[in-house]
Amino acid sequence: MKYIIFEDFSGHSVPLLFPDRIRHEELREVIPYSRVISAGYVSSLEGDYRCHGEAKELDARSRPEDAEIIAGHFRD
Structure with a gap:
């Protein structure tokens, strides 16, 4: 799987996991307002x-x- 960790509006790290068939930049286009951390x-x-x-x-x-x-x- 692929992942992107975004920084939300309160400064917390929010991971998003998605299938390999979706390109990183495609997912990034869907969530344009958050900063990509990794x-x-x-x-x-x-x-x-x-x-x-x-x-x-x-x-x-x-x-x-x-x-x-x-x-x-996943623990939360």
């Missing part, structure tokens, strides 16, 4: 998330803390 690819095995890669078209890449941000949204 983007890339995510995989999960038994709740252990791994983020890697980048979205060159958004000038964004995965960061070490992205996996924890994504996992945290």
Whole structure:
């Protein structure tokens, strides 16, 4: 899967996961008002998330803390 982490209006990180068949820039067009913090690819095995890669078209890449941000949204 792919992901983009946006910054919402209150400054919180909000991850959005979506299928590989959708390009990062296509999803970005749907949510134009938020700032992109990071983007890339995510995989999960038994709740252990791994983020890697980048979205060159958004000038964004995965960061070490992205996996924890994504996992945290599934725990809440």
